[in-house]
Amino acid sequence: MTDFRMPSLGADMEAGTLVEWRVKPGATVKRGDVVAVVETQKGAIEIEIFNEGLVSEIVVPVGGRVPVGTVLARLEGAAGAREPAAPPPLPPPAPPVSALPVTPGRPRISPAARRLAAARGIDIQRVAGTGPAGAITVADVEAVSPAPGAMPPQRPGFDPAAMRQAIAAAMSRSKREIPHYYLSQTVDASAALARLERMNRERPPPERLLPAALFLRATALAVAKTPELNGVWEDGRFRPGDGVHIGWAIALRGGGLVAPAIRNADRRPLDDLMAALRDLVLRARSFALRSSELSDPTITVTSLGDRGADAVLPIIYPPQVAMIGIGRIVTRPWVIDGTLGPRPIVAITLAGDHRASDGHRGGLLLAEIDRLLQEAETL
Structure with missing residues (x-):
């Protein structure tokens, strides 16, 4: 049995709020899988796991705010550790900037559309893509943009004053x-x-x-x-x-x-x-x-x-x-x-x-x- 704990995401983090579980009891996980989303002063962060095994128990429910180090879930047959025995292999060269970025679990989106979404505070996970293979285009981002003069929405969990503190x-x-x-x-x-x-x-x-x-x-x-x-x-x-x-x-x-x-x-x-x-x-x-x-x-x-x-x-x-x-x-x-x-x-x-x-x-x-x-x- 191995404990999966609330990670420390820097010296400025004391606690985090569990806002989403992406696995359920009985699921098999491996190193690098995103298993949860946690809100901190830095906003909503995707949390990866650094063990392999079977999720036997979810300890902290969605909405729970707990200190760093708190057990979030337990794994059976877990193997591996936070530190690999050897340095990880060199990642493959990144695709040209002009190409549509494709990351497992993330939507396809053109660089221009991504920049526009970031500038307007739009969560790309909530934008439906109409481009090739469902890619998000500038027009798609424009379609969900706030009206002129409206304040751009903040990502849930991001509080600038809390981050400054x-x-x-x-x-x-x-x-x-x-x-x-x-x-x-x-x-x-x-x-x-x-x-x-x-x-x-x-x-x-x-x-x-x-x-x-x-x-x-x-x-x-x-x-x-x-x-x-x-x-x-x-x-x-x-x-x-x-x-x-x-x-x-x-x-x-x-x-x-x-x-x-x-x-x-x-x-x-x-x-x-x-x-x-x-x-x-x-x-x-x-x-x-x-x-x-x-x-x-x-x-x-x-x-x-x-x-x-x-x-x-x-x-x-x-x-x-x-x-x-x-x-x-x-x-x-x-x-x-x-x-x-x-x-x-x-x-x-x-x-x-x-x-x-x-x-x-x-x-x-x-x-x-x-x-x-x-x-x-x-x-």
Whole structure:
């Protein structure tokens, strides 16, 4: 007999409300199956199971609000554990962004329709598709859009004020418990931007790479070389990650943010990373994330983009031991071979946990990110 418990979806979660069971007693489940939906301050999250067996008992009924760690259901003949014996295989390359995304259990929907639904707060699960093979089109989303001037509906379970309180509690805990140190590196982004320009020259706008993909790729490769910064602090000791699973901070419309994981980011090519980023942003703003995406990050990156500040000093998200902040790219005077000239510059900042690492290792990480961005053709 194995207990299936309410998972922790981050340091800002203390309890969750069971809003849907997707299995019944007697059902057979396997690792990765979505078995329930739980409401948290982050909205409604699909909960995956990490064991195999037969559901023998549903302990918490729909509507029950229980603390993290509470037994939700019991399984017979369960096998497997949260941690696999070996790292999971590299996921297959993502389909082109222009293709209709197909995920088991999710409706087919065009990228433009998904973006429109996210912008208007529309749950795509409730939209009937009229496109090829039942795909949801822009017209389908328009048909269920609220009237002009109406407030877009919030996904059930999402309370921006509650999320803000939860974020504040997690950040207060972080500053209280984690001995932060900060390092910053100013990086010339010329080589990175030049590569993006060459790669995007023949691509339609929806398939073009953004600077975030290069920053993510360089960061992931650098983190793989500094394992002291990739993992979590639990039970008074550092536990290294089983891979480089980078949490990418995403601002939500209406307030708040989430940082779902891109698993094995150091093993994924640029196009795959760009597709993964776009997919995460769309699903995060549609409140369609899975529990593993919120619980798996081993390090988090916050990138301000071209609308942000020049630099950011991140606060580590516990139980992780490091966080990287990337400012916007700005044109600044820069000395090249003794000559002063304008260059696109970006500030990259590291917040490290002194219990797990020190400034020397943190400095090596930033230096490696810098080196990789200067050699952007190799990314």
